[in-house]
Amino acid sequence: MKSKIKDKKRRVQIRHFELSSFAYCFPTFHKLTVENYYKGCKMIKVFNISKIVRLMLYFILIVLLASCIYIYSEVAIEVTNQKRLLPIYCVARSDKKIAITFDAAWGNDDTKDLLKILKQYNAKATFFLVGFWVERYPKDVLEIYREGHEIGSHSDKHLHMSKLSEADIVKDIKNCEEKILKVIGKRPSVFRPPYGEYNNTLIKTLSSLGYYVIQWDVDSLDWKDLPANEIAQRVLKRVKSGSIVLFHNNAKNTKYALPKILSELSKGGYQFVTVSELIYKNNYYIDHQGIQRILENGVNN
Numbered sequence: 001m002k003s004k005i006k007d008k009k010r011r012v013q014i015r016h017f018e019l020s021s022f023a024y025c026f027p028t029f030h031k032l033t034v035e036n037y038y039k040g041c042k043m044i045k046v047f048n049i050s051k052i053v054r055l056m057l058y059f060i061l062i063v064l065l066a067s068c069i070y071i072y073s074e075v076a077i078e079v080t081n082q083k084r085l086l087p088i089y090c091v092a093r094s095d096k097k098i099a100i101t102f103d104a105a106w107g108n109d110d111t112k113d114l115l116k117i118l119k120q121y122n123a124k125a126t127f128f129l130v131g132f133w134v135e136r137y138p139k140d141v142l143e144i145y146r147e148g149h150e151i152g153s154h155s156d157k158h159l160h161m162s163k164l165s166e167a168d169i170v171k172d173i174k175n176c177e178e179k180i181l182k183v184i185g186k187r188p189s190v191f192r193p194p195y196g197e198y199n200n201t202l203i204k205t206l207s208s209l210g211y212y213v214i215q216w217d218v219d220s221l222d223w224k225d226l227p228a229n230e231i232a233q234r235v236l237k238r239v240k241s242g243s244i245v246l247f248h249n250n251a252k253n254t255k256y257a258l259p260k261i262l263s264e265l266s267k268g269g270y271q272f273v274t275v276s277e278l279i280y281k282n283n284y285y286i287d288h289q290g291i292q293r294i295l296e297n298g299v300n301n
Contacts, residue, residue: 084200085200085204086286086290087193087215087290088244088279088290088292089215089217089244089289090240090242090243090292091242091244091278091279091291091292092291092293093241093242093278094241095241095271096241096269096271097242097270097272097273097277098239098242098243098265098270098271098273099125099244099245099272099273099275099277099278100118100123100126100245100262100272101125101128101192101216101245101275102126102128102248102249103192103246104127104128104130104248104249104250105129105133105158105194106133108136108137108140108250109250110250110254110255111137112140112143114255114258115149117255117258118147118149118258118272119147120259120262121259121263121272122272123272124272124273124274124277125150125274126149126274126275126276127144127149127152128152128153128154128191128192129141129151129153129154129180130154130156130157130176130194131155131156131157131172131175131176132156132158133154135179138183141180141183141184142184145183145186149274150275150276151186152188152190152191152214152275153173153176153180153191153192154176154191154192154194155172155176155191156172156173156179157172158194159172159194160195160197161194161197161198161202162197162201162202164202165201166205169201169202173191173206173211188211189211189212190275191211191213192213193213193215196215198213198215212275212276214279215244216244216245217243218235218245220234220246220247220257221234222247222251222252222253222254222257223251225251226253228253228257228260231253231254231257232257232264235257235261236264239265239270241270242278244275279292280292
């Protein structure tokens, strides 16, 4: 037992001597080895700290990204759940009744000619008038009304109504309403937004004031000064039962295209009524295409 202990001590001494001798013979290598050891320790510490910082940054970025995705999804759901309201573009009916409409804002040169043409074909139309047009041409407004045509509102100042607040919309509509009421003794019940622009606020506000918001499904594009024949062909190809056709009272070639349009449609069995006569006033809904439909058994199909 004692001999084994002595052998073990001897081996330790020999190993210590060998390391000391090596260090004595190669002091530079020994120094470098020690220095590199400490440098390695420092590098490991620096590496660990950098790695931790990077991991923390990654974690923060992931959390921020997840938060943004969550917030966006909540907003998207809220917007989706908020139903987009639509005006009436046309009416689902099969009796071949349609509405001829004119927007009047900037001029009055052709209004009398249009009235004569409408009378010739026993056609009733709806004129959407801007407030300042009513002020400028009150006699023509009265003549339109006395000829059996409908007077609708086209706003008071022809502004971009979808950009206005609810209060400003009400103010504008009421101003136009008062001007029309003063001339014909009757307030309008149909409204066409200038530029065809609308949003939920505009439609809700107009509905609360007792108006039906009206667009069109057939655009004559007469405001582009197309040739009369092109205007006529465009309208005739697109009209169907329940259509609402858009014209302008002072477009260059409207009065030349209108006779052919009314003549051809009359031959096809169409009747020309005002917008208020065309649309449904109760028990209806407006589908995703802007088509006004009658409710069947109180169910929105």
